[in-house]
Amino acid sequence: MTPVSTKPDYATIREGLNGRSIALVGLMGAGKTTVGRRIAALLGLPFSDSDQEIEDVSRMSVAELFSAYGEPEFRALEARVVSRLVQDGPRVLGTGGGAYMNPNTRLMLKNHAITVWLKADIDTLMARVSRRSNRPLLKTGSPRATMKKLMDVRYPIYAEADIVINSPREAKRDMVAEDAVDALSRHLFERARA
Numbered sequence: 001m002t003p004v005s006t007k008p009d010y011a012t013i014r015e016g017l018n019g020r021s022i023a024l025v026g027l028m029g030a031g032k033t034t035v036g037r038r039i040a041a042l043l044g045l046p047f048s049d050s051d052q053e054i055e056d057v058s059r060m061s062v063a064e065l066f067s068a069y070g071e072p073e074f075r076a077l078e079a080r081v082v083s084r085l086v087q088d089g090p091r092v093l094g095t096g097g098g099a100y101m102n103p104n105t106r107l108m109l110k111n112h113a114i115t116v117w118l119k120a121d122i123d124t125l126m127a128r129v130s131r132r133s134n135r136p137l138l139k140t141g142s143p144r145a146t147m148k149k150l151m152d153v154r155y156p157i158y159a160e161a162d163i164v165i166n167s168p169r170e171a172k173r174d175m176v177a178e179d180a181v182d183a184l185s186r187h188l189f190e191r192a193r194a
């Protein structure tokens, strides 16, 4: 007898979201922007990236905003942008790595989205961020030590996310996106059945 697949299809997952978005959190280089875009394509949802949106509204790059106005101004803008995007869902939202550290933004994401922490080890993160020099927080004497410090401070907060997905070095983006969709499906439907 052919086994019947019980895996929910993408339309069922979209419905299961019940108007909520999917928000990716995690450190720089985890793949929030890249994998988020692929999750959106799989599920047939719009994709937004908070950094991209900030750059569009300010007509400046993230690096320019940091150097012209400082990090606090960037964070204020980021909080407004994430709040607007997540209330304007459902969508897949790639957040900037620091967005989830803001308590108001975190609450907003918890209320309007299923949150997914994309996690990678330090070597993987460093390899990925070294492809581009557009992350102002890593313009330090030792970007690796800075990343390590951010891991120590942020991991306990990222751990509040609904779902954790590993994004190891050898995992292709599409594989990580598929893992995230499977975990999302389990999160939405297995708990409902339990």
Ligand SMILES: Nc1ncnc2c1ncn2[C@@H]1O[C@H](COP(=O)(O)OP(=O)(O)O)[C@@H](O)[C@H]1O
Residues within 6 Å of the ligand: 026, 027, 028, 029, 030, 031, 032, 033, 034, 035, 094, 128, 129, 131, 167, 168, 169, 171, 172, 173, 174, 176
């Ligand atoms: N699973 C993956 N496999 C290979 N490269 C990846 C993967 N995830 C991300 N990358 C690459 O790593 C870099 C950083 O990814 P990005 O999506 O910008 O991370 P984040 O938004 O979390 O900072 C990009 O060059 C991206 O193409």
Ligand SMILES: O=C(O)C1=C[C@@H](OP(=O)(O)O)[C@@H](O)[C@H](O)C1
Residues within 6 Å of the ligand: 026, 027, 028, 029, 032, 033, 051, 062, 095, 096, 097, 098, 099, 134, 135, 136, 137
């Ligand atoms: O971790 C952070 O505080 C930041 C992460 C960046 O986004 P990515 O996580 O997408 O690289 C960007 O928002 C900014 O450089 C600050």
Ligand SMILES: [Mg+2]
Residues within 6 Å of the ligand: 032, 033, 034, 049, 051, 094, 095, 096
């Ligand atoms: Mg990003």
